[in-house]
Amino acid sequence: MKNSDYQIAMGSAFPLGATLTEKGVNFSVVSEEASLLLLCLFDRTGEEIQQIPFVTKQNGIWFMEVIGLKEGQHYALRAKGDFNLHTQNVFNEHKLLIDPYAKDLTNKLVWHKDLTTINSHNQPDETDTAQLIPKSIVRAVQAKECRPARVKVTPSSRALYELHVKGFSQNLAIDEGLKGTYLGVASPAGIQHLKSLNITTIQLMPCFSFMTEPHLERLNLRNYWGYNPISFFAPEASYAVKDAVAEFQEMVDALREAGFEVILDVVYNHTAESELNQACISFRGLDNAHYYRHHEGRYLNYTGCGNCIDTYNTNSIRLICDSMRYWVEVMGVDGFRFDLGVDLGRTDHDFTTDAPLLQAILQDPVLSRTCLVMEPWDIGPNGYQVGHFPKGFLECNDKYRDTVRRFWRGGEHVVPEFATRFMGSRDCFHKGLRSALNSVNYITYHDGYTMRDLVSYHQRHNLANMENNRDGHGDNISQNFGVEGETNDSTVLEKRLNQQLCFISTLLLSQGTPHILGGDELSHSQQGNNNAYCQDNEITWLDWQESNERAAIQEAISRLMELRKQYPILAEIRLEDDALYAHASSDHIEWLNEKSVPMTHEDWQQGSRGYIAMVLASADTSTKLWLIFNNKDEALELPFPEASKSVESLYHTPAFSVNGNSLTCSYRGVFIGKL
Structure with missing residues (x-):
């Protein structure tokens, strides 16, 4: 290795990362505690050819301009400094480090025991x-020229569709080379399917570069979901044909052109460096004491992943906001879903709506205009914060999930809470303060059963994860209709399809913002695995085989999404007792029992009740919608509501049929009609 052949200039502290200049490349890296920072240059074979010491450090930022370097140069960092576990400084010049602001990486990182910065003797x-x-x-x-315009989604019409890049496209009928890739998602077959659902918003599962955890490597398994990032800027290379950066942009542009909003599931709460004695690949080697939360010489592990980013630290806040702006302005996304979002709202330890990162996002002129969805929990103290994030954030609502599952399983004393969840969970998203649209309603998510498995399995079946079936939720509030798993029994299959249609109908008729798990429209099964994070195979790859079941569910989603857009009152009703809508004329709701008369106190208190109906009337009385939810399998004859001589059926599950002045419900089901 030789000394630098390049002329070095002072350079600039901003922007952070590697930036092309007229004469070369400006490098800027945060490392508050390092005593020396080295820029390491590599040739295309991976040989380290030069080490260049940074010449300037100001306010914890090291920077310099290297004259003569060109785009495409491969580089890394080494940091020298104190090694003191009590102060959490673990500098180790033997460990090569990824630039936290790198926009692209040469290859995928694979775990190796030598990546650790600390040996068994804590040295x-x-x-x-x-x-x-x-x-x-x-x-x-750069942002692509002539990029399609951003799609403006009306909040009341928004519906999220959660999509895994590889899982969605791996089995699509597309060219072999595009399967499992960004370009596969953007293929005509992929776009056509998404458009057929009438959804508005694609929620991409993590696309940051990520690494498989050591314990999975030992089991010959892979991290499939991607919630283990090594970079907040560089896109995951394994989803690319050749160029991850360009192909991610091309995918987003194609989705935009097709009329979709695109949001990205982001993991800013922890990194793949995991526990202190695990990998040293970037943040740990540059500034462990400042990037990660710790107390009295020990990591605070509020994520369950070995570490958590200290989002109360100025440099971490800047890093995250810079990353978000990059993905919006350059890569093209329209918003974010934040994994374990409570960690982003912590100060020293506790959660607060005034946390500096949350406020930084909400005041930013770019980020504040995007779609922002929080997973409102982590495993730290006071880690459950559903309904407590500041205005501007939507929140995943697990209370909705559990209540709707209990209702359709036939739980006792569930109707009052079902009504609360259906109306936007106003016990969490309080009237006068936040719209019901802040509640992201879902019945299935990536971490749990698919909808097909929710109606097919009573117990989790996670043996493929190699943890003796101990991982994943034990209580899934599921129902298998008498047979555990796959069956050819036509009666059981009919009941399972009907239950899926009831779930979908409830979800898309509820007040709030619906979230659909990609693959549920295909009735995709994970064979009862409710924690398939490590299953990069046919368990998680969507099955595109045609079936009557798939056709019925897709048709239901498409039709119900059409109704949501046609009748905004289905997503956000403006009631007289809600000060949030004091400026507008009031809509009206009336709750009805099976006699189609107003619910009494006794009706609401009836523990065995499984029937609830309502009439939603728009402020101008031009629209009156009759909605019915019945979880019992006994036949009912339902008279039309008072003063209504006819009803126009807009959508119903198979149990319903209109007969003269009444409605027949043969077994459990959902109905919506116009009076």
Whole structure:
């Protein structure tokens, strides 16, 4: 290795990362505690050819301009400094480090025991990792010219569709080389399917570069979901044909062109470096004491993933906001879903709506205009915060999930809470303060049963995860209709399809913002696995085989989404007692029993009740909608509501039929009609 052949200039502290200049490349890296920071240059074979010390440090930022370097240069970092576990400084010059602001990486990172910064004696591990770490690439990534305009989604019409890039496209009928890729999602077959559902918003599961955890490597399994990032800027290379950056942009542009809003599931709460004695690949080697939360010499693990980013630290806040702006302005996304969002709202330890990161996002002129969805919990103290995030954030509502599951399983004393959840969970998203649209309603998510498995399995079947079936939720509030798993019994299959249609109908007729798990429209099964994070195979890859079941569910989603857009009152009703809508004329709701007369106190208190109906009337009385939910399998003859001589059926599950002045409900089902 030789000394630098390049002329070095002072450079600039901003922007952070590697930035092309007229004469070369400006490098800027945060490392408050390092005593020396080295820029390591590599050739295309991965050989380290030069080390150049940074020449300037101001306010914890090291920077310099290297004259003569060009775009495409491979590089990495090494940091020297104190090694003191009590202060959480673990500098180790033997460990090659990824630039936290790198926009592209040479290859996918694979776990290796030599990546650790600490040996078994709690001393610095002196094994050099130059051959193990992906190299950062100097790259000027720009927003594409002539990019399709952003799609403006009306909040009341928004419906999220959660999509895994590989799982969605791996079995699609497309060219073999596009399967499992960004371009596969953007293929005509992929776009056509998404458009057929009438949804508005694609929620991409994590696309940050990520690493498989050591314990999965030992079991010959892979991290499939991607919630284990190594970079907040570089897109995951395994989803690309050739160029992850360009192909991610192309996918987003194609989805935009097709009329979709695109939001990205992001993991800013922890990194793949995991526990202190695990990997040293970037943040840990540059500034462990500042990037990660710790107390009295120990990590605070509020994520359950070995570490958590200290989002109360100025540099972490800047890093996250810079990353978000990059994905919006350059990569093209329209918003974010935040994994374990409570961690982002913590100060020293506790959660507060005034947390600096949350406020930084909400005041930012770019980020505040995007769609922002929070997973409102982590595993730390006071880690459950549903309904407590500041205005501007939508929140995943697990109370809705559990209540709707209990209702359709036939639970006792569930109707009052079902009504609360149906109306937007106003016990959480309080009237006068927040719209019901802040409640992201869902029945299934990636972490749990698919909808097909929710009606097919009573017990989890996670043996493929190699943890003796101990992982995943034990109580799924599911129903198998008498047979555990797959069956050819036509009666059981009919009941399962009907239950899926009841779930879908409830979800898309509820007040709030609906979330659909990608694959539920295909009646996709994970064979009873409710924690398929490590199953990169046919368990999680969507099955595109045609079936009557699939056709019925897809048709239901498409029709119900059409109704949501046609009748905004289905998503957001403006009631007289809600000060949030004091400026507008009031809509009206009336709750009805099976005699189609107003519910009495006794009706609401009836423990065995499984029937609830309502009439939603718009303020101008031009629209009156009759909605019915019945979880019993006994036949009912339902008279039309008072003063209504006819009803126009807008959608119903198979149990319903109109007969003269009444409605027949043969077994459990959902009905919506116009009076």
